[in-house]
Amino acid sequence: MNRNLLAFLMIIPFFFISCSDDDGYSNPEPPEITELNSKIYTLGTVGDFGVSGTAKFIENSDATLSIELDLQNTPAGGIHPAHIHFNTAVETGGIALTLEDVNGDTGKSTTIFTTLNDGTDITYLELLDFDGYINVHLSATELSTIVAQGDIGQNELTGETISYDLNERDVPGINGTVVFAKRVNQTTLVSINLTGTPAGGRHPAHIHENDIATTGNIIVGLNPVIGDSGISKTQVEALVGGAAVTYTELLTINAYINVHLSNADLDTIVAQGNIGSNAGTDPGGAESKTYDVTNSGASAYIFNGEGLSDSNNPDFTFKRGGTYTFNVTVPGHPFYINSVRGTGTANTYNSGVTNNGAVSGTITFTVPTDAPDTLYYNCEFHSSMTGMITIID
Known part of the structure; x- marks a missing residue:
């Protein structure tokens, strides 16, 4: 065979291999997914x-x-x-x-x-x-x-919320809160959380138009509160009748919430509270405060609690409908709520008062709606141990 022809035949494979590499006909690695x-x-x-x-x-x-x-x-x-x-x-x-x-x-x-x-x-x-x-x-x-x-x-919760109190009504010991939580799509998760609900119970709940004092029709049906947990959660995006309602609109709505005893007894309300534009106007949102009372010899009663720290004979402002508890440890100095400032027991004020005049234990004062504008607390024996109680609505 011609020596030149043999050399040419030997070059051909290298030529094709080189072309394959140069022209991208190999199998490259797939691109990285990022x-x-x-x-x-x-x-x-x-x-x-x-x-x-x-x-x-x-x-x-x-x-x-x-x-x-x-x-x-x-x-x-x-x-x-x-x-x-x-x-x-x-x-x-x-x-x-x-x-x-x-x-x-x-x-x-x-x-x-x-x-x-x-x-x-x-x-x-x-x-x-x-x-x-x-x-x-x-x-x-x-x-x-x-x-x-x-x-x-769109259902993600934004973290923006508002909470309202649901106060005790016809059944003692049941109360709690309702929280409105905003979603990305402007609708609302409404969560009720009550304490004191009986195990096994199911308590219907609704949003009503107007405030508690005025009353009104149901405008939003809520899922019942489960007695075992005290919890109800409801997705709210429309009112009864189908009109859309946003979280922002609920913040100013003229409305209140009722939680009922059962479907068979809707007349018995276990918890209730004004919401939206009526927030803070609930007449049943009664004030409740507790004080610890000791004495400094025969010169003064000493109060602690509710912002007081070793306060001597302070004056108070109480609200009608509110409940005020005095945990007294005052041996020899009977603690009385009186209609007139002074010692003795002739002018004791006993309406709404439990255990008036105790020296040890608990005295409870639930202020009646017809309570006078001014009352006093006094030691039965020592005139220096006294303070004024102003009563307001």
Whole structure:
């Protein structure tokens, strides 16, 4: 064979290899996927499991989305199913997206997706505006037991809240608060929390128009207060009849809240309070204060509590309907509430007073609506141990 031809044939493979390298026909490494944007939502604990954590929503550079769950206090060895549901956690709703199970050993899971369970495409911005919430369950066989939960997207709570007192009414010992919490979409989570509700009870609750004194029709139905926990949670976005109402509008609404004994006894109100523009005008929001009373020889009563510190014979201003408790330890100096300043027992004022004249124990004074504008406290024996009580509405 011609020596030149042989050399040419030997060069040909190198030529093609060189062309392949130069022209990019090799198999390069795929580009690295990076995080473009992200947002973190809080997952709060549910029940007594103590599990809580976060859900991180991620927009990836390859046009996919990721959700990373990161939970604390998950039991080792556990596998916890998780889902995004439609609506708020209070309303509940069907599953929109199944997430990867949370590994109990690490408390973590990562789900990569571009569509919901039904095949609907979803973008990162649409995910941030989604009407939904996340549930994390105890196990695949105990899906009814939720260990962590959180509202997401437009249902996220902003942290802005306002609280109103719900005062005792027809049933002694039941009272509490109602908290209005603002969501990103301007709707409101209304949470009632009462103490003293009987176990097993269910107490209907409503927002009524006008104030307590005027009374009015129901304008928002609330979920009943569960007696075992004293809690009710309701998603509020519209009034009775369908008119939309925002969190901001609820702050100035002319309304009050009633919590009733039961569906069979709506006439018995267990807790009640003015809200919105009527806040602070509840006639049942009676003042309640407690004082510890000792003495300095025969010269003075010494008061502590409610802002007083070793105060000698202070004057007081009490409100009609209020309850004032005196824990007295004054041996030899009987403590009396009187209609006239002075010693003795001829002018004792006993309306609404329990244990008047005690030297040890508790004296309670619930001020009647017809109490005089001025009363006094006195030692039965020593005129220097005295002070004025001004009564106001």
